[in-house]
Amino acid sequence: MEDNLEQYSFDFHGQDPTIVAESRDELKITLGEFAGPLDLLLYLIKKEQANIFDIPVAKITNQYVLYIKLMKKLDIAVAADFLVMAATLIEIKSKMLLPREPSEELGEDIEDPRQELVDRLLEYERYKSAAQMLYERTTVEQAIFQRGKIDTDENNAEINASVFDLLNVFQKIVARHKDEVQMEIHREEISLADMLKNLKRRLLEFKELSVLAFFEEMHTKRELVTAFVAVLEIARTEGIRLTQSSTFGDIILRAS
Amino acid sequence: METEFETAEEKTLRSPGELVAVVEALIFVSDEPIPVKLLSEVLDEDRESIAAALETLRDEYENRESGLQIREIAGGFQIATRTELHEDVRKFLKTRPSAKLSLASLETLAVIAYKQPVTVPEILEIRGVQSASAIKTLLEKRLIVTKGHKETVGRPMQYGTSKDFLIQFGLNDLSELPSIEDFEDLVA
Numbered sequence: 001m002e003d004n005l006e007q008y009s010f011d012f013h014g015q016d017p018t019i020v021a022e023s024r025d026e027l028k029i030t031l032g033e034f035a036g037p038l039d040l041l042l043y044l045i046k047k048e049q050a051n052i053f054d055i056p057v058a059k060i061t062n063q064y065v066l067y068i069k070l071m072k073k074l075d076i077a078v079a080a081d082f083l084v085m086a087a088t089l090i091e092i093k094s095k096m097l098l099p100r101e102p103s104e105e106l107g108e109d110i111e112d113p114r115q116e117l118v119d120r121l122l123e124y125e126r127y128k129s130a131a132q133m134l135y136e137r138t139t140v141e142q143a144i145f146q147r148g149k150i151d152t153d154e155n156n157a158e159i160n161a162s163v164f165d166l167l168n169v170f171q172k173i174v175a176r177h178k179d180e181v182q183m184e185i186h187r188e189e190i191s192l193a194d195m196l197k198n199l200k201r202r203l204l205e206f207k208e209l210s211v212l213a214f215f216e217e218m219h220t221k222r223e224l225v226t227a228f229v230a231v232l233e234i235a236r237t238e239g240i241r242l243t244q245s246s247t248f249g250d251i252i253l254r255a256s
Numbered sequence: 257m258e259t260e261f262e263t264a265e266e267k268t269l270r271s272p273g274e275l276v277a278v279v280e281a282l283i284f285v286s287d288e289p290i291p292v293k294l295l296s297e298v299l300d301e302d303r304e305s306i307a308a309a310l311e312t313l314r315d316e317y318e319n320r321e322s323g324l325q326i327r328e329i330a331g332g333f334q335i336a337t338r339t340e341l342h343e344d345v346r347k348f349l350k351t352r353p354s355a356k357l358s359l360a361s362l363e364t365l366a367v368i369a370y371k372q373p374v375t376v377p378e379i380l381e382i383r384g385v386q387s388a389s390a391i392k393t394l395l396e397k398r399l400i401v402t403k404g405h406k407e408t409v410g411r412p413m414q415y416g417t418s419k420d421f422l423i424q425f426g427l428n429d430l431s432e433l434p435s436i437e438d439f440e441d442l443v444a
Contacts, residue, residue: 035359036385081385120384127382129439130366131359134425141426142353143342144327146334150285 037085038124040067045121052121055114057096061089092117165244166211169251170228173215177224189222195230203240203255211242211251275301275309276316280335289332289423330422331429357393364390365399365417370436372416373403391415399424 034040044063050056068086071078095113190198203209211231218224231253234240241254270278278299283290295306310333314326323341327334337345346352357365364387367379379387394400398420405411417430427433 035363036383038384039359079385085384120382123382124384126436126439127363127366127370130370130434130436131362133434133439134362134366134369135356137425137427138356139353140339141424143339144426145337145342145345145349147284150287 035128037082038121039128040064040082041085042121042125042128052118055118057089057093057114061086061093064089088117165251166228166231166242169211170215170224173212174221174224177221189220190226192226192229192233195226196233199230199234200238203234203253207255209253211253213250214253270299270301272305272309272312275299275305276312279306279309280313283326283333283335286334289328289330289334291332294332327426328428329426330419357397358390360385360387361390361393365394365421368394368400368415369417369421369430369433373406373414374416375406375412375414377412 034043041060041064044060044067045052045055048056048059048063050060065086068078068082092113199209199214214231215224215227218227234253235242238255242251243254244251279295282295282298292303292306292310295301296303299306310326316322317324317326323338324335325338327336363383364379367382368374371378371382376387376391379391391400398418400415400421401418403414403416406414421427422429
């Protein structure tokens with residue numbers, strides 16, 4: 001049997017239902033703009049001109065459930081949080097219907113089953129108002145402007161060293177060590193991961209690192225290559241800046 | 257090789273007027289609001305002198321009805337256009353007001369701003385909804401940052417507001433937010 005939905009008129013905050021792209025893979029239809037079940041509840045209470053300290057639970061629950069049903073009818077996915085609230089309301093409603101048992105100790109206040117909900121609504125309302133305040137602040141702030149960007153070293157592309165400059169420095173060192181006698185000593189070759197860790201640690205400690213000096217520390221060609229790859233990797237992933245103050249000069253790594 | 261000059265660095269002595277001028281120049285070029293401490297260090301002047309220079313500067317701007325204002329924001333000083341002039345400025349820059357935050361994001365931000373550091377379950381308790389997408393948006397806009405883990409079961413992540421939050425909402429520090437008690441119940 002069909003629900004007689006024609007009878008129910010909801011005033012959706014004066015807005016027409018709209019389709020909203022909530023995130024990249026979700027399209028949601030919003031009926032009015034309710035930020036959550038508490039927001040909807042507050043709206044319903046206001047609409048009924050009810051006293052928040054004495055909520056007519058039965059009435060409000062019915063209205064709330066109707067709203068949820070309407071959303072389902074319109075094939076709108078109802079967020080789980082709304083359903084949780086519906087269940088809470090129904091629970092409170094049934095508690096209100098049960099005859100209240102006299103407490104064992106005379107004069108003890110029996111807890112109103114609505115109390116927790118009222119407290120939550122009041123607290124929520126404060127933050128809703130605070131959100132409004134923040135919104136108003138943004139409006140004021142957007143009327144104030146600062147000067148445009150100034151050309152500094154930070155955004156001056158010419159000073160930033162390129163991969164080719166890096167390669168140049170690398171080649172220089174390889175050439176320099178070409179003629180040295182390499183003694184074949186069996187040592188543990190340092191892995192890329194360890195090299196990266198070492199590099200990161202030094203940058204954290206000293207804030208700057210000379211690429212030339214770093215490469216000079218390497219003992220074998222393989223280590224040198226690992227060092228080179230490590231520098232490339234760290235520049236790519238950690239956003240480290242490479243700057244070169246003179247043509248074909250040393251390159252400095254800087255934590256940005 | 258010896259030189260004729262003293263090897264020790266000579267401190268430039270500035271007149272108050274010169275100090276005001278150089279402070280103004282530095283605030284002008286700084287990308288971010290510049291704190292007194294930094295001005296004091298860079299210019300090698302004590303903080304009282306800097307503070308006095310700033311006072312003078314602010315008065316000057318106000319007295320001549322400047323199109324600019326000196327503001328104290330996010331713990332530092334900044335030069336910006338006067339609010340009243342926004343229409344003409346916007347027309348000139350050909351910008352439109354940037355996309356405003358959604359209601360859900362603003363609410364989440366309000367909770368984080370007032371209750372920081374705060375965890376997602378704590379936010380859920382107040383708002384009554386999962387705030388995952390709002391938190392994602394706020395992180396992307398750099399309005400909130402993570403502030404470590406809460407040392408309870410599950411070690412949930414905690415969130416707080418960022419410096420960008422202060423700047424975007426025109427606040428010098430968090431104490432400038434109106435007290436949450438001020439947001440009285442409006443329903444009753």
